[in-house]
Amino acid sequence: MTTRTLFMLPGDGIGPEAMAEVSKLIAYMNSNEDAGFKTEEGLVGGSAYDAHGAAISDEDMDKAMAADAVLFGAVGGPKWDGVDYDVRPEAGLLRLRKDMELFANLRPAICYPALAAASSLKQELIEGLDILIVRELTGGVYFGEPKTITDLGNGQKRAVDSQVYDTYEIERIAGVAFELARTRSNSVCSMEKHNVMKSGVLWKEVVTATHQAKYSDVTLTHMLADAGGMQLVRQPKQFDVIVTDNLFGDMLSDVAAMLTGSLGMLPSASLGAPDAKTGSRKALYEPVHGSAPDIAGQGIANPIAMIASFAMCLRYSFSMISEADRLENAISTVLDKGIRTGDIMAEGCKQVSTSEMGDAIVNAYAASGQA
Ligand SMILES: NC(=O)C1=CN([C@@H]2O[C@H](COP(=O)(O)OP(=O)(O)OC[C@H]3O[C@@H](n4cnc5c(N)ncnc54)[C@H](O)[C@@H]3O)[C@@H](O)[C@H]2O)C=CC1
Numbered sequence: 001m002t003t004r005t006l007f008m009l010p011g012d013g014i015g016p017e018a019m020a021e022v023s024k025l026i027a028y029m030n031s032n033e034d035a036g037f038k039t040e041e042g043l044v045g046g047s048a049y050d051a052h053g054a055a056i057s058d059e060d061m062d063k064a065m066a067a068d069a070v071l072f073g074a075v076g077g078p079k080w081d082g083v084d085y086d087v088r089p090e091a092g093l094l095r096l097r098k099d100m101e102l103f104a105n106l107r108p109a110i111c112y113p114a115l116a117a118a119s120s121l122k123q124e125l126i127e128g129l130d131i132l133i134v135r136e137l138t139g140g141v142y143f144g145e146p147k148t149i150t151d152l153g154n155g156q157k158r159a160v161d162s163q164v165y166d167t168y169e170i171e172r173i174a175g176v177a178f179e180l181a182r183t184r185s186n187s188v189c190s191m192e193k194h195n196v197m198k199s200g201v202l203w204k205e206v207v208t209a210t211h212q213a214k215y216s217d218v219t220l221t222h223m224l225a226d227a228g229g230m231q232l233v234r235q236p237k238q239f240d241v242i243v244t245d246n247l248f249g250d251m252l253s254d255v256a257a258m259l260t261g262s263l264g265m266l267p268s269a270s271l272g273a274p275d276a277k278t279g280s281r282k283a284l285y286e287p288v289h290g291s292a293p294d295i296a297g298q299g300i301a302n303p304i305a306m307i308a309s310f311a312m313c314l315r316y317s318f319s320m321i322s323e324a325d326r327l328e329n330a331i332s333t334v335l336d337k338g339i340r341t342g343d344i345m346a347e348g349c350k351q352v353s354t355s356e357m358g359d360a361i362v363n364a365y366a367a368s369g370q371a
């Protein structure tokens with residue numbers, strides 16, 4: 001039997017609550033489908049800081065590097081607001097992304113038919129929505145140096161964050177976006193701000209050159225990122241694949257999440273480059289949402305973003321395509337039955353807890369295997 005190693009980092013707030021629902025699926029697949037998942041759990045974020053004063057330990061970092069895939073919940077919360085910047089909970093996630101070289105973050109925003117009325121936009125604008133945001137994840141202003149706060153000595157301080165991109169970083173993320181577009185509707189919109197940022201000038205230049213050199217069969221358009229945000233809520237279905245930098249991708253994907261009804265619906269996959277010999281790639285799967293301190297500990301969080309992230313793991317790390325399809329269909333089936341967590345609740349539906357939503361999805365997944 002194949003052994004598939006999964007390193008699980010539930011993190012803080014609603015992270016562990018959502019991850020518990022993925023554990024149920026893993027247990028089901030191991031017992032009933034010989035999936036062979038071998039799991040190990042580690043600490044990240046505030047929980048790691050509390051245990052050993054760092055947002056992730058070197059030991060857990062090594063385990064993440066060695067695993068076939070990492071499943072990540074969420075980090076952060078007001079409890080750690082006062083800790084040093086370098087060891088704040090979010091630093092654990094940034095270290096994982098950087099050290100594992102997870103440069104490509106895929107954030108699909110799909111409107112499930114049953115949720116068309118849950119969006120803050122008019123139903124006709126989002127019905128059938130299926131867009132993919134490809135966010136550059138290891139460069140840009142989250143990592144660029146210098147990154148400082150300096151005391152100017154006159155009662156003023158100066159904060160500096162640096163947006164830095166090299167040609168190769170833009171080339172490789174553009175390549176990922178064009179390749180994925182070929183498997184979808186064959187269209188890429190690149191977003192930056194070349195009107196005010198040098199990094200935007202280079203971004204546009206390199207994306208255009210990559211397109212001309214290798215992907216001229218794909219339709220390429222460019223949009224300033226602020227206008228892109230406006231177009232995402234004006235007419236989201238105009239987009240197929242959006243490729244953008246780390247900061248704009250972070251913001252635009254939260255916007256896209258609300259198109260689908262809730263931040264609790266949006267999964268993501270963070271991928272490294274395929275190994276030249278084996279073709280395997282480092283990967284981490286995480287929901288787009290954070291630790292949601294406002295609802296943590298109440299058993300009401302929506303686990304779908306985390307479960308759908310696991311579906312992406314089945315697809316991208318283990319080529320378990322039929323299982324991934326079945327899991328995504330199971331989510332759809334449960335929503336069609338009117339089962340809802342509070343964030344996506346609608347009239348005539350049944351409101352359930354995090355755990356009940358997880359159970360319903362496991363049951364729908366199991367039923368699809370017996371059909
Ligand atoms: N990947 C990660 O670990 C991320 C961590 N964060 C951290 O999370 C903490 C909270 O940040 P916020 O800005 O409040 O963003 P957030 O994404 O945690 O929450 C924003 C809003 O969405 C709701 N929400 C999020 N996920 C939900 C779910 N699964 N089900 C139902 N409702 C959900 C929350 O209740 C809240 O009202 C901060 O410390 C932040 O740095 C933020 C984003 C990503």
Ligand SMILES: CC(C)CC(=O)C(=O)O
Pocket residue numbers: 090093094250288
């Ligand atoms: C480091 C993260 C907390 C930044 C973020 O919001 C995200 O990646 O979605």
Ligand SMILES: [Mg+2]
Pocket residue numbers: 250251254288
């Ligand atoms: Mg974010």
